[in-house]
Amino acid sequence: MAVVLQSYIINRWIIAGILTIAANGAWAGDIELSLEEPTLGSVYSGVANIRGWAVGSEGINRVELYIDGQYENNIPVGGKRTDIGNAYPTYPNSANSGFSMAFNYSEKMVGTHSIRVRVVDQDGDSREETSSFQVARFENPYFDDPSQVSLSNVRKGGNSIFYDMIVDGKSYSVRLDWRTEVQGYVLAQIIRN
Amino acid sequence: MWIIAGILTIAANGAWAGDIELSLEEPTLGSVYSGVANIRGWAVGSEGINRVELYIDGQYENNIPVGGKRTDVGDTYPTYPNSANSGFSMAFNYSEKAAGTHSIRVRVIDQDGDSKETTRTFIVVRFDNPYTHNIVSLNDANVSGNNGKTIVIHGMTVDGESYDARLDWRTEIQGYAFSEITKVGQSDDIVFPYFLSPSSGVAGRQINIELQAQNNGNQSAIFRVYFFLSKDMSTVSSNEYLNVSCEFSLPPRASDICAGPIGIPSEVAAGSYFLIGYVADNFPAVINPINITSGECRDDYCGPQ
Numbered sequence: 001m002a003v004v005l006q007s008y009i010i011n012r013w014i015i016a017g018i019l020t021i022a023a024n025g026a027w028a029g030d031i032e033l034s035l036e037e038p039t040l041g042s043v044y045s046g047v048a049n050i051r052g053w054a055v056g057s058e059g060i061n062r063v064e065l066y067i068d069g070q071y072e073n074n075i076p077v078g079g080k081r082t083d084i085g086n087a088y089p090t091y092p093n094s095a096n097s098g099f100s101m102a103f104n105y106s107e108k109m110v111g112t113h114s115i116r117v118r119v120v121d122q123d124g125d126s127r128e129e130t131s132s133f134q135v136a137r138f139e140n141p142y143f144d145d146p147s148q149v150s151l152s153n154v155r156k157g158g159n160s161i162f163y164d165m166i167v168d169g170k171s172y173s174v175r176l177d178w179r180t181e182v183q184g185y186v187l188a189q190i191i192r193n
Numbered sequence: 194m195w196i197i198a199g200i201l202t203i204a205a206n207g208a209w210a211g212d213i214e215l216s217l218e219e220p221t222l223g224s225v226y227s228g229v230a231n232i233r234g235w236a237v238g239s240e241g242i243n244r245v246e247l248y249i250d251g252q253y254e255n256n257i258p259v260g261g262k263r264t265d266v267g268d269t270y271p272t273y274p275n276s277a278n279s280g281f282s283m284a285f286n287y288s289e290k291a292a293g294t295h296s297i298r299v300r301v302i303d304q305d306g307d308s309k310e311t312t313r314t315f316i317v318v319r320f321d322n323p324y325t326h327n328i329v330s331l332n333d334a335n336v337s338g339n340n341g342k343t344i345v346i347h348g349m350t351v352d353g354e355s356y357d358a359r360l361d362w363r364t365e366i367q368g369y370a371f372s373e374i375t376k377v378g379q380s381d382d383i384v385f386p387y388f389l390s391p392s393s394g395v396a397g398r399q400i401n402i403e404l405q406a407q408n409n410g411n412q413s414a415i416f417r418v419y420f421f422l423s424k425d426m427s428t429v430s431s432n433e434y435l436n437v438s439c440e441f442s443l444p445p446r447a448s449d450i451c452a453g454p455i456g457i458p459s460e461v462a463a464g465s466y467f468l469i470g471y472v473a474d475n476f477p478a479v480i481n482p483i484n485i486t487s488g489e490c491r492d493d494y495c496g497p498q
Binding site for chain 2: 014037045046047048049051066072073074075076077078079080087096098100102104106142143144146148150151152153154155156159161163171174178180181182183184185186187
């Protein structure tokens with residue numbers, strides 16, 4: 001099993017390396033990256049995660065976050081990922097290759113946004129992954145006072161939960177959907193009444 | 194301030210740690226968590242931060258990555274190295290821990306090896322499977338609201354098993370999160386052997402109550418009993434909620450007692466009421482009659498005398 005896995009990685013080095021030279025002007029075939037949240041096209045609201053993992057044969061220097069083409073900040077790296085450590089045992093610190101940060105999606109406007117995560121290794125070579133997500137939000141991006149939140153007309157529709165909600169004195173129609181990545185229900189639609 | 198803090202910390206940690214500042218923002222104290230959420234906060238120190246260690250129930254888990262953008266902390270501690278990037282954060286599947294109360298300890302070590310730490314508790318509610326890839330179905334469920342605050346689900350299906358659950362607004366995530374998950378059938382195993390409360394009380398003062406809960410089932414049960422002062426012994430409403438609840442986390446065949454004071458709001462009109470302990474519609478409720486008399490308030494204060 002170990003031999004098969006190693007062979008698979010070597011093949012990916014070669015293939016991915018050629019592709020990345022064309023894309024970035026630098027050899028980055030030995031960087032592997034996965035952006036796990038936000039998931040492509042999903043709807044986000046409130047404070048959730050941006051997370052994933054990154055490994056490279058030269059070690060990872062930093063993970064840069066861009067939203068809608070604008071640099072936001074670096075995402076801290078070093079989260080425990082034994083699954084990645086097992087899959088890439090020869091890459092430095094692969095068992096601690098998780099990156100993660102809390103992110104208030106509601107600070108972005110309603111609608112579709114792009115996210116780009118750029119991983120830079122210790123040699124300065126890079127690889128990136130781009131995805132998109134949608135934001136649903138209330139007018140205020142953050143409420144401190146839970147007493148200002150109330151709901152009514154709670155009902156189900158399919159596997160979703162619908163209800164009317166008053167937040168800061170404003171009325172909304174809201175839908176909650178199950179999201180596997182968080183193992184819970186999340187705000188998937190917010191419509192001002 | 195530094196000298197005092199230093200002396201205290203030498204006793205606690207064997208090292209000078211007066212110049213490390215630390216805030217654990219999630220999980221919040223005593224909150225209920227389920228599924229994948231955050232462990233997050235910030236840490237700064239005059240010597241710079243080396244690492245942030247995470248311990249759950251006293252066991253080291255891993256280091257939490259540090260370096261998240263925190264301009265607010267940078268503004269507050271402008272002379273501390275890298276304070277504007279002092280956030281630590283990691284995704285954490287709380288459901289990988291057993292249902293019940295857990296402790297979390299975050300220990301920050303600076304570049305000199307000195308440390309500072311904070312400890313608190315959180316509560317896990319979960320389905321049997323800590324991470325399901327299957328569709329979570331509401332086909333057989335009844336979904337309703339409660340008190341204008343809570344979403345109640347009876348009979349949601351997860352991995353073929355039926356559960357009752359509650360969702361409450363959580364400020365930290367600006368959304369709804371599970372506050373209670375009970376396997377259907379499990380609630381039938383919960384009984385309240387006794388509920389002690391006085392037959393009379395005074396508006397603006399406190400009464401003492403004592404409630405015993407017992408789990409006769411074969412699975413752990415976590416639930417919260419909310420106390421209401423109602424004119425109707427069969428229903429409760431949000432404006433009757435007394436802002437007090439008891440959290441029970443009961444292993445199979447275990448019992449526990451919740452005891453303490455409950456404040457009777459000063460605006461309660463004199464009369465006959467029912468003091469009701471309520472969990473959910475499919476749980477037994479505890480109900481005691483109570484006669485409330487008007488309190489005498491002085492200088493806008495109505496309290497125990």
